[in-house]
Amino acid sequence: MVTELTPKRVTRRRVRTRANLLSAAFAVFAAKGYGRVSIEEVCEAAGYSRGAFYSNFDSLDELFFALYQERAELIADQVSGAFALDGPDLDVPAAVDRVTDVLLLDLDWLLVKTDFLVHAARNPAVAQSLLDHRARLREAIADRLARAAGRFELPTVLSHVDSAAHAVIAAYDGVTTQLLLDKDVEHARVWLKQLLTALLTDGRRTPE
Template identity: 85%
Template sequence: MTQEPPREPAAPPGLSRRRARTRADLLGAAFRVFAAKGFGRVSIEEVCEAAGYSRGAFYSNFTTLDELFFALYRERAELIADQVAGALAGDGPDLDVPAAVDRVTDVLLLDVDWLLVKTDFLVHAARDAAVA
């Protein structure tokens, strides 16, 4: 099951709502294209086309696909942390550890596309010292 990044972003400090929307659209499109084709097979143009924006919109938010990926990674890490916290929210002092592990595992294994995207990027980074 694929879970896309949240679609209503809060504008990061210094970003207008419109620019935050553009940035979120680019991140969402990148996630979809990376999941479909693999990180190493995607161009900036493909991300822009999928998002419905120009290269200028891309470059006003990111300098490279690597930078976009790191922004996507931060966004996904926050989403996953929230999902894990939600999975554990009902646990009190009498924590049922096996049940908690099952709930967290379900959350972490839910998003196969993110696992593929992240793995593709790790392979890319392993081959590029500037990224690693």
């Protein structure tokens, strides 16, 4: 009986250790900047040894990608939920309202993401990995839009869901860049809502 349960206890502990490392790294990255943090500082913040770190991650880059993937999946799920409506028609402005009301607009995350983007821009291998992650996010959004495409008509300029997904991500990137400077989350949500509604409806309807 003990032998059967031991692997489960180890698995739970490993999952908990990984989650604690991710949480600690996020806090340290946000406070100091991605490029100014060492593995030792992450371990100290999490209360673990370097051995615990390397049993879960090969590098800080790999740890960051794990953080990025969590948030990429969250954003994709938020988009999916906004467009998951029953009935023959899709009210795009209403769907945009829902997604912008809950979409991740976290200043600490935006600081970390921007730091890492600069780091990746100077390291081709890291840049390619980040491009791969962004491509998966874009594909997830395109998939959600494709499922809803039968219930609304995309503007002519965005007649393909891939183009629409690129536009959605570009709008999100632009709004969050402004948000980093003015720290006005509510204004960012309003502006993102206006942009997405205009993009996905060709300006035919605007949010109130």
